[in-house]
Amino acid sequence: MSVSKNYNPSEIEDKWYRHWEESGYFHSTPDDRDAYSIVIPPPNVTGILHMGHMLNNTIQDILIRKARLDGKNACWVPGTDHASIATEAKVVRMLREKGIKKSDLTREEFLKHAWEWTEEYGGIILQQLRKLGASCDWERTAFTMDEVRSKSVIKVFVDLFNKGKLYRKKRIVNWDPEAKTVLSNEEVLYHEEQGHLYHVRYDLADGSGESVIIATTRPETILGDTAIAVHPKDERYVSLVGKRVIVPLIRREVPIIADEYVDREFGTGALKITPAHDPNDFEIGQKHALETIDIFHEDATLNEDAGMFVGMDRFAARKAVVEALEQAGLLVKVEEYTHSVGRSERTNAVVEPRLSLQWYVDMKSLAEPALKSVMEEDIRFVPPSYRNTYRHWMENIRDWCISRQLWWGHRIPAWYLGEEVFVAETAEEALRQAKDKTGNTSLTISDLKQEEDVLDTWFSSWLWPISVFDGFGADKTDIQYYYPTSVLVTGWDIIFLWVARMIMAGYEWMGDKPFQDVYFTGMVRDKKRRKMSKSLGNSPDALQLISDYGADGVRFGMLSCSPAGGDLLFDEKLPGQGRNFCNKMWNALKLIMMWTPSQEPVTEDVQAVNSLAIGWFESRKNEVFLRVQQQFEEYRLSEALMDLYSFIWNDFCSWYLEMIKPQYGTNTVERTTYETTIRFFEELMTVLHPFMPFVTEEIWHKLRPREAGDDCMKSSYPVIGSVDKTSIERFEQIKDIITKIRDLRNKNGIKQREPLALIAELTPSAEVLLMSRGVKETLIKRSALKEVTLSEQVPSHAIAFVSGTEKFYLISDQKIDTEGEKKRLEAELEYARGFVRSIEKKLSNERFVQNAPAPVVEKERKKLADGQERVRILTESIEQLNG
RNA sequence: GGGUAAUUAGCUCAGUUGGUUUAGAGCGCUGCCUUGACAGGGCAGAGGUCACAGGUUCGAAUCCUGUAUUACCCA
Numbered sequence: 001m002s003v004s005k006n007y008n009p010s011e012i013e014d015k016w017y018r019h020w021e022e023s024g025y026f027h028s029t030p031d032d033r034d035a036y037s038i039v040i041p042p043p044n045v046t047g048i049l050h051m052g053h054m055l056n057n058t059i060q061d062i063l064i065r066k067a068r069l070d071g072k073n074a075c076w077v078p079g080t081d082h083a084s085i086a087t088e089a090k091v092v093r094m095l096r097e098k099g100i101k102k103s104d105l106t107r108e109e110f111l112k113h114a115w116e117w118t119e120e121y122g123g124i125i126l127q128q129l130r131k132l133g134a135s136c137d138w139e140r141t142a143f144t145m146d147e148v149r150s151k152s153v154i155k156v157f158v159d160l161f162n163k164g165k166l167y168r169k170k171r172i173v174n175w176d177p178e179a180k181t182v183l184s185n186e187e188v189l190y191h192e193e194q195g196h197l198y199h200v201r202y203d204l205a206d207g208s209g210e211s212v213i214i215a216t217t218r219p220e221t222i223l224g225d226t227a228i229a230v231h232p233k234d235e236r237y238v239s240l241v242g243k244r245v246i247v248p249l250i251r252r253e254v255p256i257i258a259d260e261y262v263d264r265e266f267g268t269g270a271l272k273i274t275p276a277h278d279p280n281d282f283e284i285g286q287k288h289a290l291e292t293i294d295i296f297h298e299d300a301t302l303n304e305d306a307g308m309f310v311g312m313d314r315f316a317a318r319k320a321v322v323e324a325l326e327q328a329g330l331l332v333k334v335e336e337y338t339h340s341v342g343r344s345e346r347t348n349a350v351v352e353p354r355l356s357l358q359w360y361v362d363m364k365s366l367a368e369p370a371l372k373s374v375m376e377e378d379i380r381f382v383p384p385s386y387r388n389t390y391r392h393w394m395e396n397i398r399d400w401c402i403s404r405q406l407w408w409g410h411r412i413p414a415w416y417l418g419e420e421v422f423v424a425e426t427a428e429e430a431l432r433q434a435k436d437k438t439g440n441t442s443l444t445i446s447d448l449k450q451e452e453d454v455l456d457t458w459f460s461s462w463l464w465p466i467s468v469f470d471g472f473g474a475d476k477t478d479i480q481y482y483y484p485t486s487v488l489v490t491g492w493d494i495i496f497l498w499v500a501r502m503i504m505a506g507y508e509w510m511g512d513k514p515f516q517d518v519y520f521t522g523m524v525r526d527k528k529r530r531k532m533s534k535s536l537g538n539s540p541d542a543l544q545l546i547s548d549y550g551a552d553g554v555r556f557g558m559l560s561c562s563p564a565g566g567d568l569l570f571d572e573k574l575p576g577q578g579r580n581f582c583n584k585m586w587n588a589l590k591l592i593m594m595w596t597p598s599q600e601p602v603t604e605d606v607q608a609v610n611s612l613a614i615g616w617f618e619s620r621k622n623e624v625f626l627r628v629q630q631q632f633e634e635y636r637l638s639e640a641l642m643d644l645y646s647f648i649w650n651d652f653c654s655w656y657l658e659m660i661k662p663q664y665g666t667n668t669v670e671r672t673t674y675e676t677t678i679r680f681f682e683e684l685m686t687v688l689h690p691f692m693p694f695v696t697e698e699i700w701h702k703l704r705p706r707e708a709g710d711d712c713m714k715s716s717y718p719v720i721g722s723v724d725k726t727s728i729e730r731f732e733q734i735k736d737i738i739t740k741i742r743d744l745r746n747k748n749g750i751k752q753r754e755p756l757a758l759i760a761e762l763t764p765s766a767e768v769l770l771m772s773r774g775v776k777e778t779l780i781k782r783s784a785l786k787e788v789t790l791s792e793q794v795p796s797h798a799i800a801f802v803s804g805t806e807k808f809y810l811i812s813d814q815k816i817d818t819e820g821e822k823k824r825l826e827a828e829l830e831y832a833r834g835f836v837r838s839i840e841k842k843l844s845n846e847r848f849v850q851n852a853p854a855p856v857v858e859k860e861r862k863k864l865a866d867g868q869e870r871v872r873i874l875t876e877s878i879e880q881l882n883g
Numbered sequence: 884g885g886g887u888a889a890u891u892a893g894c895u896c897a898g899u900u901g902g903u904u905u906a907g908a909g910c911g912c913u914g915c916c917u918u919g920a921c922a923g924g925g926c927a928g929a930g931g932u933c934a935c936a937g938g939u940u941c942g943a944a945u946c947c948u949g950u951a952u953u954a955c956c957c958a
Binding site: 638 | 886887888902911919920925940954955958
């Protein structure tokens with residue numbers, strides 16, 4: 001078998017993905033194993049893969065692959081979201097480019113275009129997820145507007161209506177004048193923007209010549225003013241309350257009212273009231289029975305009720321009004337002013353508060369069990385700090401406006417007959433209700449008028465964990481097996497939009513939580529901490545990254561520094577590190593593949609080193625695997641990956657393989673050692689597989705001949721054996737000695753390969769160490785030593801050093817830099833003395849000795865003894881150096 | 884205005900019910916190493932009074948209070 005010089009992901013990744021998919025490894029059907037299920041946060045159907053998706057889906061894939069290796073029946077359901085407003089906005093834009101206006105199309109014609117568009121671009125993102133290695137059960141791919149999901153939505157709407165949890169009401173809503181639809185609070189993004197604060201004079205109607213000056217950022221809404229409000233305790237204005245002023249330009253007479261809501265500090269302390277165009281003004285208007293004058297069309301151009309500038313856009317009207325005020329001499333002053341402006345998440349249009357009739361869900365009763373389950377940790381949030389955020393929102397929950405004035409979405413199943421509304425799954429059923437209600441049996445469907453509005457996208461998403469398993473259908477096999485799902489992986493930014501609502505839906509219709517755990521991912525940002533965005537151009541092309549660094553490299557990069565809930569500062573160095581890691585493992589594979597296992601007996605020296613290496617590595621491996629296991633339980637995935645990275649790179653490649661590597665010029669390795677090494681490598685590949693599925697599968701197959709179906713992806717997670725602490729500690733000391741010898745060679749200008757002799761001061765503990773099987777031989781092999789001996793004699797012409805509490809001498813023919821050595825030893829001595837002092841201080845404190853637990857005191861005593869021993873050795877060495 | 888979290892090495896972050904020899908990792912940095920699996924590499928090294936001020940404790944990066952700064956969420 002020939003092996004390329006470097007690891008080459010592009011050839012390998014497609015091959016294995018195809019193999020896995022064709023072998024049906026991704027598909028799951030209920031059986032007698034434990035289920036482990038995840039539902040994907042459905043990306044927008046017309047979306048393309050970006051960095052956030054890669055992070056999010058890598059994490060899901062890691063969890064699902066790990067569950068598979070653990071022997072669970074793992075099922076990851078993929079799908080897409082119809083993304084009502086986002087998709088409709090895209091389709092409108094696309095049609096406009098073709099010269100077609102939405103307003104010229106019928107609902108049916110528009111939907112035909114939208115479906116065509118969806119079929120053309122829909123699902124691209126699902127193909128891109130395959131490139132990342134996502135092991136989704138593609139046979140279960142769902143879409144929020146396919147038949148099963150649509151039926152679920154309709155059923156739920158009808159059910160809510162029948163339970164009395166739906167209502168229609170006229171309120172001030174967030175209006176997107178570009179998409180011409182209502183938006184939920186969560187779909188409005190607020191940013192500080194530079195604007196102006198206009199001070200405008202309102203003259204009193206009594207002709208007294210008195211006036212009130214108000215400050216406003218939106219002078220165009222003056223045309224809809226129906227009052228002026230001041231604080232009841234504001235002495236400046238108290239005498240004016242009850243009088244009337246003349247609204248500028250349109251010269252309408254309106255009252256001056258008093259209300260505690262008014263902030264005396266803001267502007268002039270007097271507030272103009274426009275009930276139709278501000279939520280607070282609306283409240284005040286209700287309270288004081290003010291007239292409500294809506295001055296805008298649905299696209300935010302002025303209507304006839306404005307009285308002037310009719311047909312003009314609101315921003316043009318603002319200019320026109322300001323000019324007119326100035327000419328009329330009513331504009332007192334204009335200030336620069338920074339204030340918070342809400343824009344539509346999808347169209348970026350400035351949101352207009354608007355009075356309109358919409359459908360709402362009464363959330364109070366839904367929220368109750370959903371809040372409880374999270375607070376009682378029946379659903380576990382990772383990280384847990386999001387529980388507080390969640391609680392705050394749930395305790396102050398507001399009713400959910402679910403109607404949207406769009407066409408792309410689930411049309412609300414409500415039919416009107418005059419003032420009566422009938423909610424039913426079908427028009428026929430609505431008709432039957434209408435007949436019952438009216439007693440008029442001659443009614444036909446054409447007498448009923450179906451609601452024009454569609455439902456908020458999230459009204460289908462909140463059912464996702466239920467609807468993907470057809471939980472509202474007749475066949476309950478899947479839902480009973482896979483529900484509740486094991487974990488939800490999603491960004492914290494949609495905790496209210498989506499997570500909270502799924503929990504509510506879960507309890508309402510399944511009587512149970514939708515998922516056991518919620519893992520919140522952070523945002524992917526650039527290294528300057530800016531959000532990745534198209535407009536900033538700081539977001540790398542996801543697919544380009546995969547082709548540059550390999551999917552494994554990118555996955556490593558996404559995971560290596562992204563704790564749950566924490567932001568990931570993306571830098572191209574990260575996938576580069578992942579790619580290098582693949583290459584490192586690839587080269588380890590190459591090394592092993594050069595070897596031939598040998599039956600011939602090997603020398604005792606070689607055997608001793610091998611045996612030490614295997615014993616240590618076995619224990620160390622168990623230690624690391626155990627920790628990785630715990631890290632999975634706590635969702636500390638970055639840490640698990642980094643531990644494996646360092647274990648494979650340092651322990652396996654730098655120490656283990658270097659120890660058992662045959663001497664230069666030979667390539668035979670004792671058979672048992674060879675086979676054990678293959679087994680070690682195999683286990684490493686299985687444990688690393690969830691993180692880096694492709695490279696591990698490739699190496700798995702190169703390690704030994706495999707029968708069909710013997711794939712890394714389908715292998716079993718290794719059984720974790722016992723950890724021999726002594727073996728690990730002893731090896732740590734060996735490493736310390738070897739490292740110190742290398743350092744001393746560096747410092748004294750002695751070549752790393754020049755053979756030297758090592759003498760250890762004869763003490764009982766040194767004897768135990770050096771007489772242990774393989775220790776001497778390992779030191780000789782890894783430090784290029786001639787020999788290692790124990791002696792009571794202090795050699796002349798030697799470099800002394802301490803490891804633990806043992807004293808060593810390195811014998812060199814070369815001249816020793818005495819001054820340099822002295823400095824080094826003195827620095828070390830000073831450190832050791834400082835150390836001893838700090839422990840002495842602790843132990844001389846009687847209260848410590850009395851109060852601290854015995855093992856802690858014992859440990860301190862040992863530390864002190866060791867430290868004192870080191871001080872002794874170092875002092876002695878310096879004296880020897882002084883001759 | 885209300886809330887939540889954060890502040891540890893040049894950068895990004897770990898640090899698990901307070902005790903792991905005087906705090907760890909990755910990247911970056913410095914020096915040495917190149918026909919031997921790997922320069923996408925090897926070996927070694929430097930670098931931190933854990934934001935600040937108090938307190939609790941035998942003992943604090945870890946717990947408490949306050950201050951400062953930052954980020955995010957809600958209004």
